[in-house]
Amino acid sequence: MILETIKQPADLRRLSYTELDELAGEIRDFIVQVVSENAGHLGSNLGAVELTLALHRVFDSPRDAILWDTGHQAYVHKLVTGRQQQFTTLRQAGGLSGYPCRAESDHDFVENSHASTILSYAYGLAVARDAAILAGEPDVASRRAGHRIVAVIGDGSMTGGMAYEALNNLGHSGRNVIIVLNDNGRSYAPTVSNLSKSLTQVRLNPVYMRRQKRLEQIVRTVPLVGSRAHKGMEAMKAAVREMWEPATFFEPLGVRYMGPVDGHRVEDLEKALRNAAEFDGPIVLHVLTDKGRGYPPAEDDDEKHLHDAPVFDPAVGPPRWVPVGYTQAFAEAMIKEAESNPKVVAITAAMPGPTGLLPFQERWPDRFFDVGIAEQHAVTAATGMAMGGLRPVVAIYSTFMNRAWDQVMYDCALHEQPIVFCLDRAGITGDDGPSTHGVMDIALFSKVPGMTVFAPSSAQELQVMLHDALELDGPSVVRYPRGAARQVPDDQVGSGLHARLVRRGAESEVCLLAVGKLVAAAEAAATELEASGVDCTVWDVRVVKPLDPAMIADAARHPLVVTVEDGVREGGAGSLIVDTLATHCAGPDIPRVEVLGTPIRFLPHGKPDRILADLGLDGPGIASTIRAILAS
Numbered sequence: 166m167i168l169e170t171i172k173q174p175a176d177l178r179r180l181s182y183t184e185l186d187e188l189a190g191e192i193r194d195f196i197v198q199v200v201s202e203n204a205g206h207l208g209s210n211l212g213a214v215e216l217t218l219a220l221h222r223v224f225d226s227p228r229d230a231i232l233w234d235t236g237h238q239a240y241v242h243k244l245v246t247g248r249q250q251q252f253t254t255l256r257q258a259g260g261l262s263g264y265p266c267r268a269e270s271d272h273d274f275v276e277n278s279h280a281s282t283i284l285s286y287a288y289g290l291a292v293a294r295d296a297a298i299l300a301g302e303p304d305v306a307s308r309r310a311g312h313r314i315v316a317v318i319g320d321g322s323m324t325g326g327m328a329y330e331a332l333n334n335l336g337h338s339g340r341n342v343i344i345v346l347n348d349n350g351r352s353y354a355p356t357v358s359n360l361s362k363s364l365t366q367v368r369l370n371p372v373y374m375r376r377q378k379r380l381e382q383i384v385r386t387v388p389l390v391g392s393r394a395h396k397g398m399e400a401m402k403a404a405v406r407e408m409w410e411p412a413t414f415f416e417p418l419g420v421r422y423m424g425p426v427d428g429h430r431v432e433d434l435e436k437a438l439r440n441a442a443e444f445d446g447p448i449v450l451h452v453l454t455d456k457g458r459g460y461p462p463a464e465d466d467d468e469k470h471l472h473d474a475p476v477f478d479p480a481v482g483p484p485r486w487v488p489v490g491y492t493q494a495f496a497e498a499m500i501k502e503a504e505s506n507p508k509v510v511a512i513t514a515a516m517p518g519p520t521g522l523l524p525f526q527e528r529w530p531d532r533f534f535d536v537g538i539a540e541q542h543a544v545t546a547a548t549g550m551a552m553g554g555l556r557p558v559v560a561i562y563s564t565f566m567n568r569a570w571d572q573v574m575y576d577c578a579l580h581e582q583p584i585v586f587c588l589d590r591a592g593i594t595g596d597d598g599p600s601t602h603g604v605m606d607i608a609l610f611s612k613v614p615g616m617t618v619f620a621p622s623s624a625q626e627l628q629v630m631l632h633d634a635l636e637l638d639g640p641s642v643v644r645y646p647r648g649a650a651r652q653v654p655d656d657q658v659g660s661g662l663h664a665r666l667v668r669r670g671a672e673s674e675v676c677l678l679a680v681g682k683l684v685a686a687a688e689a690a691a692t693e694l695e696a697s698g699v700d701c702t703v704w705d706v707r708v709v710k711p712l713d714p715a716m717i718a719d720a721a722r723h724p725l726v727v728t729v730e731d732g733v734r735e736g737g738a739g740s741l742i743v744d745t746l747a748t749h750c751a752g753p754d755i756p757r758v759e760v761l762g763t764p765i766r767f768l769p770h771g772k773p774d775r776i777l778a779d780l781g782l783d784g785p786g787i788a789s790t791i792r793a794i795l796a797s
């Protein structure tokens with residue numbers, strides 16, 4: 166196995182191109198094997214094998230900074246930077262992160278998962294590098310800020326606003342940064358972008374590719390006499406490029422465009438990267454890759470080229486992905502609501518499959534809008550649609566919604582527009598770590614004037630809430646967790662803006678007010694406490710904002726109120742309940758309130774239930790907190 170001999174990037178440099186091809190095959194097999202056991206990002210990594218090898222042969226990481234946008238495609242980078250041994254622990258609690266991670270390696274500069282940021286990091290690092298060079302601090306320049314700065318960004322991530330902001334800034338500054346546009350034509354689904362369309366035309370145009378190749382051969386073989394001949398050849402190359410190129414998108418911004426290059430030929434990639442590195446100023450190298458390359462189940466997956474995959478049998482690949490749990494409940498509810506209300510439209514930021522909108526898209530392509538990885542734009546665009554009389558439902562993962570809070574606040578809410586935000590993957594999401602947990606949504610959305618905040622505790626609740634949300638005059642949010650959803654009979658489903666009484670303790674000392682997924686944990690805690698003689702009343706809060714006055718009045722009658730949520734405890738539902746109880750109760754009659762939620766710190770990756778248990782947010786944890794309070 167060649168792979169076993171690669172302990173650091175320098176080991177790649179002694180391999181022949183034939184050996185590199187062999188190594189690429191071994192890497193693909195290994196990634197498929199590990200992802201099939203641990204789940205994770207597959208198609209994106211299979212497509213970036215040769216590109217990563219070439220980058221690490223041409224550049225001297227970590228002296229040169231190789232930066233990955235989003236970071237989901239950095240598995241190969243991990244394998245060639247000394248993490249092969251631990252790779253089988255990928256995404257396991259205590260094991261390797263599914264994203265770059267500074268604690269793991271000096272080769273990792275940026276820890277992320279949110280898209281379209283890397284060109285901004287690159288600009289910032291270039292500013293720091295240039296400042297260090299000016300100040301005569303070569304060590305700082307080479308180590309901390311990176312000597313040569315290479316930013317790899319996918320065509321999907323190029324649809325995010327920050328990428329354009331940074332390109333504009335980079336071009337204007339003229340700083341030396343090499344941008345590698347890893348173009349596979351897809352986000353999860355095909356990339357939504359006219360830029361991408363013209364890139365695709367380039368990709369699909371064999372005439373262009375042939376001419377480009379022929380021209381390069383001429384350039385290599387014809388001896389150039391003086392700079393005029395050289396300039397002439399450059400002009401000719403540019404002219405050929407202009408004929409087919411993505412309408413000189415980059416160059417007016419001040420960023421030189423180069424390519425396209427076949428992203429699966431290490432030799433071609435190396436040459437192009439070396440040329441790009443010689444260029445003075447920002448330059449984009451356009452690299453064409455195939456998402457899922459080399460693994461037929463990924464290549465043949467029309468929906469997402471196995472962008473990500475659950476645990477599966479590598480011999481056959483995963484079964485076709487279908488939404489489950491809350492996502493499935495949302496998918497069904499959307500169809501139902503859209504059938505009865507033709508004004509309902511659906512918006513996604515490049516995640517039609519994962520948010521459960523594919524059936525909606527299939528049925529009503531004209532009422533479905535994929536706006537690219539552009540959450541901020543999605544919210545303001547939805548505001549425009551609502552202003553024009555439509556009823557937009559914006560489906561975005563909770564963590565990605567954070568970046569559009571300003572738009573929720575000052576575009577949607579200030580204009581009192583009736584948009585329903587459906588936030589999947591709320592709470593602890595698990596295997597992909599700190600930036601993927603959806604723990605901020607309650608705290609953020611509950612501060613928005615006029616916002617109604619729903620948190621379903623079952624699939625049936627989600628469906629009722631979506632319906633009720635669409636009846637409101639103002640904005641609302643429905644936030645629900647990843648994975649399995651409780652299925653409950655009709656008599657355990659609430660309605661409107663009411664909380665739901667789940668159980669009443671006979672002589673209840675304790676009132677548990679639980680939010681969303683944690684209603685089940687609160688019930689388990691109440692059952693456990695009852696067995697030891699402590700009676701609890703349990704409410705499903707359902708609507709975090711506005712809080713149901715009947716629930717607050719009932720809670721106020723208990724000496725101890727415990728609130729439970731899977732979001733940050735500071736500023737979340739519990740905080741709101743504390744404030745509301747303080748206003749409701751007079752003087753010394755205020756009950757003691759214990760707020761349970763997630764702490765203000767970055768939470769690691771691991772299984773959601775395990776993380777919740779570690780935070781004391783499962784049945785036994787809640788029961789033991791209550792026992793400790795009662796004993797104090």
Ligand SMILES: Cc1ncc(C[n+]2csc(CCOP(=O)(O)OP(=O)(O)O)c2C)c(N)n1
Pocket residue numbers: 209212235237238278279280318319320321322323347349351352353456472514515516538539540565
């Ligand atoms: C702000 C934000 N929104 C949504 C996502 C979810 N997401 C992860 S990867 C991805 C597609 C990225 O496409 P591209 O950059 O082309 O990379 P590829 O996987 O195709 O190589 C999306 C939408 C994200 N990471 N960040």
